[in-house]
Amino acid sequence: MDLGNVESLAYSLPEGILAVAVLVVLMLEVLVRRKDMHGYWALLAVAGACAAGAMQAGGPQGWLFNRMVALDSFAIFFKIVLGLAGVGAVWMSLGSKELEDQNPGEYYVILLACTLGMFYMASASNLLMAYLALEFVSQTSYILSGFLKQSRRSSEAALKYLIYGGVASGAMVYGMSLIFGLTGSLDYAVIGERLAAAEGNAPVIFVALVLILAGFGYKISMVPFHMWAPDVYEGAPLPVTAFLAVGSKAAGIAMLVRFFYPGVSTMGGDGTWVPLENVDWQGLMVIVAGVTMTLGNLAAIRQDNVKRLLAYSSVAHAGYMLMGFVVLSNQGLQAMLFYILAYYIMNLGAFAVVLMVLNRTGREDIQAFRGLAWRGGALPACAMAIFLFSLAGLPPTAGFVGKFYLFAAVIHEHMYALAAVAGVNTAIGLYYYARIIREMFLEDPQEGDPVMVLDMHNSVLVGALVIFTVVFGVYWAPVSSMAARSLLFIGG
């Protein structure tokens, strides 16, 4: 299936819903005086987009918009995850005190637009489309992270994000232009064919790929393009932080995989992939993966701000996900997809608990969690413990299963050194996650620590995520088979 512009619209329902919703909420902002309903419209829209994405599964697959966009099960998987990330972000925004007196219409319009951009990031099969989608997401993310206009930290975050983003996408465009120069095309499928045929250009190809990695790597906060993450995570409003941590990373991974797998590698037998000859990006990425997780974890140890700590932890998790990327096998990709979903659940959950504490205390440092288990409702503390143990990779949680799959993929390819590095990192990770747990359970609350009063809205989200974290830690067959089914690329 290779459709032109008009016919493609019939297969763009998820994106269509989001695009219409952007316009509708924008109009509502102007026409309707009541501001408190915008969020619910946004929630409806993003949930609808997610459901529409899920409904595309099993349907026809092919190229849309003259081979600009791919509609395949890989893209559909990410539409579901990104839709869920959007649902989580909107839900959290509705329950956030920080955002209460901000302009809700604008906020939700931009959030929906950002989600729309991420959908296209996951399905772009052309460098131009990839670049546009990525920039679209970046621009909207800059605004979202600076949305707390009275907060200096928030503005600083937006500015830093903008500058780093500008540099990274500049490098990426340069890399893309090299690729275009070598192949004369921006279409992934054509690029793949012509690069395989081009002999003697290995150094140039390598440089081009590394430059492109700068742009993709910046989105998934991969070392050395991770520097923005801690500041932006700390400064941005918390729901935005959660959205960036989960959504932006997933979209970046989708883009990375689509370019490096069906784009510049070819499918070998037995579910393995063969990279270009003489272009050892695999070796480079093994090192990058190891360094990313180690640096992220080591830096997280000394953080006192929970958002900042989770930022570095998200850098480390990018490293774990890359373990699935570097093995060049479908087994690795499946592990990575599983991990992304598990990461979505546990990380969003952790941020949701931070949101509850932030709403109650106005603080987001570790001391704000002091004695949390003994301050009224124990749900936030117990839930946080489960999310953190899941992030640390302890059974029986979804995070453990994800890590197990990643380790299995790496060991299957005999990359014992990477497995060992990841193993040590798991122990380091446990150390700083346990710091929060210690603060919540082992410390006694002190005079003046506010009692936790649970509100329905946030408790529902946290409760649901806890259930998924544990259930997928014990019975994960549906998720792993869904990940396995999502490995069909169009034009690979």
Next chain:
Amino acid sequence: MENILTYMTFIPVAGMFVVMAIPRDRHNLIRQVSLAATIPPLLMAIWLYSNFDRTTTEFQYVVESAWMPAFNIQYILGIDGLSVTMVLLTALLCPICLLSSWNIEKGVKGYHMLFLLLDAAMMGVFCALDFFLFFIFWEVMLLPMYFLIGIWGGPRREYAAIKFFLYTQLGGVLMLISMLALYFYNDPHTFDMRVLMANAGTYTRGFQFIVWIALFIGFAIKIPAFPFHTWLPDAHVEAPTAISVILAGVLLKMGTYGILRINYPMLPIGTQECAFWALAVLGTWNIVYGALCAMAQEDMKKLVAYSSISHMGYVMLGMATLTPQGINGAVLQMFNHGTITAMLFLLVGVVYDRAHHRRIDGFGGLASVMPTYTGIMSIAFFAALGLPGLSAFISEALVFLGAWQYDHVLTIIAATSVVLTAGYMLWLLQRVWLGPVNEKYADMPDVTTREVVTLIPLAIIVLILGVQPHYVLDLINPTLLAINDTVATANAVAQATVLP
């Protein structure tokens, strides 16, 4: 009764959910329900003991069902002579520990829920026959342990809890990697321990060596073998009494159990290559070093903790010898140490509950103040120092019998600790229980009925096994001989199949 092992493992989990539903201020109800949840496994364990087939080396009461077919992960439980003793020990110690933690007043609900989860995980570790399942139980055990030490422990509890947690987690990661290496080495890939054991002859020498070492480090942390032992004194001293009992009584055994269950039959050539340095030498070092450290302690609990390190050394030495006597002695010692150390920690806990300190020089003449207590205590003390007629003597003697055939020098070094053990135990006895009465504690009440109930069953076992060790040896002997044979003949098998 086919599913008896499933029931034993998951009844405590059911109990945990019942406790979860009880309002948090109904302390006594929570305690009673928790205790009630540990009684059925105990009864089943007694039933298992009388119905266990002592003639076969096969796994018994096996339950099997698919769990994750895509990855060939199965839910398999089953026991043989090696695991049945540990199942008995766990089932016995859990109700005792719950009884002994009756006086806990802080966060009663959380404490009991975590304890029941711990109970289930420990039982699962000893019953699991699928490596993945084994690993899950192994790791799940960590979480309740972390909180139980960290929330209900002594002054330095946070440090002790995190140290325990990180050490064990590091070992866990090594185990995970080794497990996956074994999984992918077999074709078709499997976690089924029975298949992994049956294919032991196909693993190359180098593979066995590396995996053996990685697994050994994971298990050695739990034993704890020198130099991975430093978490133990901290964790023991800070943990509440019942948790110390579980730590010493059950958790330490998991290390040696893991080596016998996994390293020995699955990696027999690796065992032959490494047993001398990793088990015999380190074991002997453990024996002497633990005893010397125990002698220098001023805190009763810390003394008992170091004596555990020393006594676990016997287990390592015994199994390293690869003789029928040595390996039987090792497993018997695992069981005996479980009962004796449990008693010692309970006894120290009794004094601590009354005096709120455990300094050895802070007491004196307790024998005349608390006569019943001293009577029970003397059984535990003399058992710990290996007095003939009490259980530990038999297992230590068997270990030495095996060790003498294996290496004279190590045996002689290890044997010096018999004197050292008697030294620190009797010296402790003398300073705390004999001598002039410390006026401060002249009217300390004697043991209560509840405390006696926790101690007497263990004392009876110690006495009976001192004269009738075959009650346990009959259970373990066939299985251990089979494991011993696998290792002893591994080289011959390997040569026959020409392994690189």
